[in-house]
């Protein structure tokens with residue numbers, strides 16, 4: 001019996017979370033082609049439109065890094081080092097190809113290293129620009145045209161406008177379902193825990209989009225019906241920062257008397273909340289969504305006051321972070337955890353400014369840095385405990 | 393200048409000193425401009441496009457990356473780093489950035505240039521010109537400066553295609569178009585910010601001078617292929633900021649590089665090397681430990697000549713731009729060539745990392761190096777990401793060994809010169825061994 005017929009809803013999400021390559025291997029055995037990707041910048045609709053299965057490449061906190069040292073130094077993002085290590089150990093040997101983007105600098109460099117050491121049959125790198133300048137948006141569209149060319153050559157068929165529109169629709173559907181999933185976290189107590197949410201998100205990143213949508217529907221239904229969901233806790237937290245693909249950190253926080261009710265990380269809301277607008281040329285909508293609408297600190301945004309021609313610090317912070325204030329209000333958050341992986345520059349530089357902003361809106365916050373290992377997380381326990389006492 | 397007069401293990405080039413002085417002058421001019429109420433920019437290295445525009449708009453520029461090295465060399469960095477740490481910037485982040493954030497915090501607190509600031513300090517900026525090239529820090533750092541400064545930030549975009557993608561039809565064209573459009577948007581922003589118009593003739597002249605400056609500087613470095621090598625990396629590092637940071641009028645800088653060309657050429661003709669006896673020829677990968685440059689003197693005494701260094705600090709391989717009439721397109725081509733100049737060779741040898749990694753394979757062969765010193769920096773991903781790949785590829789493809797010495801550009805606590813010297817001693821045997829291996833394999837050096 002294949003995995004898809006075994007479990008449903010949260011059980012299925014947990015099973016996929018625990019063995020996330022299994023379904024992809026099954027699909028591969030059925031003759032599907034599976035394309036791996038890093039981060040949230042590869043334009044997945046274009047894969048789906050060609051009937052290729054997008055599969056997000058993640059790390060494994062429980063697997064000691066033994067092989068990646070040969071090609072990545074120790075002073076780079078430990079998540080990426082884990083990803084590379086798994087690649088070298090064959091964890092992703094079922095992939096038919098990879099598509100990488102310029103999500104952050106280390107991800108960009110690792111795209112070249114991955115290609116050098118793993119020599120995938122298909123590889124494409126999208127050099128996502130860093131700003132939302134008009135020229136950058138035009139460049140991004142050109143980059144998507146380049147991507148389309150190599151993808152069509154690999155798939156041996158044309159990526160038609162109609163197929164692309166359909167793919168956008170089904171991905172947008174997933175994004176709306178993820179919103180519904182997140183709505184489950186608004187009540188007190190939330191109908192789904194932070195840990196369960198992450199399991200669902202990891203599962204989504206491991207399944208074809210239509211299967212992911214089905215899973216989301218099951219989970220949403222189940223969460224409404226069940227009686228054994230999370231309990232009320234004094235702290236309702238928002239988790240902001242570097243990627244979290246392992247439930248350990250959320251388990252730790254939730255075991256100390258808190259509900260993690262919202263996040264802004266690249267496996268969570270950040271990856272799903274913005275929709276793609278259906279535009280005359282679908283590439284316009286896609287280029288805009290992946291460059292402008294996605295809110296990640298890797299894309300530079302800036303506020304200059306028209307009158308004084310100077311930058312106003314608070315106005316700039318408001319421009320960059322006000323969506324977090326909205327999240328905090330909607331999800332009734334009373335504390336924020338700023339979680340940064342060591343050597344993650346993209347998030348590291350945000351910390352003092354974001355703390356200033358959260359202070360400004362009277363939201364207590366704590367900064368936690370770790371190196372993507374269980375041992376490092378254990379050391380954070382007392383700090384989290386102290387923080388929860390303050391806000392509780 | 394006293395440094396040049398003493399007998400030293402490394403023969404410093406006489407023509408290096410005026411080039412180095414240009415950088416000192418850059419700080420002086422910027423402080424003066426600030427005092428006179430003229431616009432001042434703090435800039436990231438931006439590979440000439442942004443620099444030429446600022447110069448044509450009469451904006452004085454200083455470069456906080458260089459200033460990080462200055463603060464490290466003058467011992468001012470630890471206090472600034474401590475300030476950035478106490479303001480909550482994680483300590484694993486770029487030493488230059490944290491130095492600058494600490495400096496800006498202190499400047500804000502005092503309302504003036506801190507009195508202890510080396511080289512007269514960096515004046516309060518009118519704008520911050522950042523760059524999306526190579527590293528996330530380069531724009532995140534300037535954005536984070538908003539905590540202390542009210543200067544608007546402009547990020548100049550620069551494309552990073554992959555080796556294979558760069559060969560797709562139309563890719564070069566849309567990348568150049570992007571670069572040009574970016575420069576135009578920047579000009580429009582500056583005109584608005586400063587309430588003044590661009591002098592396009594002046595800009596064209598500066599761009600042409602910049603292209604020529606890079607060409608001459610490239611030719612200087614070509615001469616270093618000679619045995620013995622006449623110019624040590626220390627001279628390179630002292631002379632490089634003049635062009636990399638556009639420290640002065642590029643006409644002036646070009647003149648000084650021409651003088652350097654003549655000096656180096658005459659050394660080659662007279663078989664004079666940069667050190668007494670050149671026993672080993674080495675490459676150096678990435679930024680040096682600015683606070684501990686004397687370390688190279690100790691190695692020079694052992695016969696180590698550093699003949700080439702990081703591709704990233706070198707000018708691009710010259711290309712013919714005579715058919716390109718638009719000045720912005722000319723400078724865009726120069727920048728693109730800087731980035732992608734090694735891509736074709738990389739593609740032909742099946743290397744997928746056309747910048748940072750592949751250029752070392754070419755440089756080590758062309759400059760016939762016996763070894764390479766890799767300097768991973770705890771706080772700089774950009775200078776470190778590729779070093780393991782370089783180490784691996786140099787050994788597997790060219791039988792050239794690497795010596796890894798960890799450190800940092802600013803934080804001297806992370807570099808241990810005594811330990812580094814011990815490692816270097818044993819590395820000599822390794823270099824000799826692989827010299828033999830290469831000889832047996834019929835390689836050229």
Ligand code: SF4
Pocket residue numbers: 077078079080103104105106107242243341343344345346347
């Ligand atoms: S965690 Fe940070 S450094 Fe690592 S891949 Fe994500 S953005 Fe890049």
Ligand code: SF4
Pocket residue numbers: 457486487488489526527528529530771772773774775801
């Ligand atoms: S390249 Fe390195 S030293 Fe330069 S700004 Fe980036 S992190 Fe800092």
